[in-house]
Amino acid sequence: MRILLCLASAAGGIGTHVADLAGSLSAAGHDVHVATDPATRGRFDLPGDAMLTVGEVRAFGRGADVVHAHGFRAGLVATTAMATLAPFGAGVPVVVSLHNPIRGSGSSPRRVVGEAAARGVVRRAALVTGASSDLVADARALGARRAELAEVPSPRVPTLLATDRAGWRAAHRDALLARHDLAGETPFVLTIARVAPQKGIDVLAEAAAGAPGQWGLVGPGQQDLAADGPLHLLGETADVTPWLLTADVLVVPSEWEARALVVQEAMAAGTPVVARRVGGLPDLLDGVGLLVDGPQEASAGPLAGAVAAVLDHPDRAAHAALAARERARGWDGLDDSATRWVQRYRALARVT
Incomplete structure (x- = not known):
């Protein structure tokens, strides 16, 4: 498969996860590119040279089997870019993986704006996954068409x-x-x-x-x-x-x-x-x-x-x-996790 992963600037666990996933997918024979910023690419040695912009994600995504964005910011870029290629619900499927909740509390401006943006992201995605069960519940509350748990394994x-x-x-x-x-x-x-x-x-x-x-x-x-x-x-x-x-x-x-x-x-x-x-x-x-x-x-x-x-x-x-x-001892390792992702990608490519 040709897979485009999207990642906003990262310095910790999300970057490590995307690097591990990209490595396992590449080792399994898939053509993997990551759209991100230069500092994050260098920090985690991520493959590809696409920037995380609407134009570059659209250009790289045009020939992909799936676009997989990690986090709300990357999801916003990916869903915006891919929505312009085909009518809603058609074309290259976009997966959005949530690793953090929406910031802010109560009815604060940060919370209200964040929820509005997140609602648009999850409703455009063919699949939304959460790294924990509370994130899956958040995605469903925001209107995700399909949401499920996708556990993030540690390589250690x-x-x-x-x-x-x-x-x-x-x-x-x-x-x-x-x-x-x-x-x-x-x-x-x-x-x-x-x-x-x-x-x-x-x-x-x-x-x-x-x-x-x-x-x-x-x-x-x-x-x-x-x-x-x-x-x-x-x-x-x-x-x-x-x-x-x-x-x-x-x-x-x-x-x-x-x-x-x-x-x-x-x-x-x-x-x-x-x-x-x-x-x-x-x-x-x-x-x-x-x-x-x-x-x-x-x-x-x-x-x-x-x-x-x-x-x-x-x-x-x-x-x-x-x-x-x-x-x-019962958890998936990196390769098992990548295999599950490929199964999700292929199912979406057939359905979308």
Whole structure:
């Protein structure tokens, strides 16, 4: 098949997902191009040279079997471009994958404008997918003709599942902590996230001040954070695997997440997870992790309490983490996920 993927500027998980999907589709023999901006293309080594503009998506999409846009912004460009090639409901099918909810709250201008734009995008698409079940519900509420769940896999999961956690920790954990002036005998509480409002780093720092253990943050954007607080700033790394295996608990304080890659990876590593009950995290963690309810502004105390519960009951936490690891063994890998996408594409090409 000839497949055009569309992606707006990205620096995190969505870009990683599109790169993984493009690689798996290409390896399976499909002709894959990505329409995006030069910085994103270079960051994720994406194939093709099309820019994410209406004109270039229209030109590249004209000869495609399917156009697959990731996110509302890319979906707006793709549906606008392809609607001009053929009457509504005919021609090259457009798939729109949602990875984030509409921003803004209540009846704020941002929310109202965002919903109006999103409604037009999802109604033009032949298929809308959500990375979590709440995004699928959002798409249906906005008027999508067809909406379904499409889980986004992490490429690190197979390696983590194959790793002997206990053996790795015995050989490497204390040395990694010592290199960052952390004590091996003290429980280590980890968060992996970029510094952004959605990620709840302020809540994390507040929770760290009132909880046992030594808390650390790994991820980009830490240069503006206070270095003398209760949260150890551990910088950015290309491979988070050693940190996941070192941690005694992973904490996810985000205001919202879809099918968070780092949570998938922690589950595969056998690391207990504490997270807020938001977005797609219950899809992953119900029954095998600790989920904290309540508003973002009041979540520091419950997060700290949940971490304390994990550390106070290591046998119970280990049992839950083992169940989480077994759940992860049943997930699709990158190639299986790409195969499912090709099945969707071909079904749409026959129907449209």
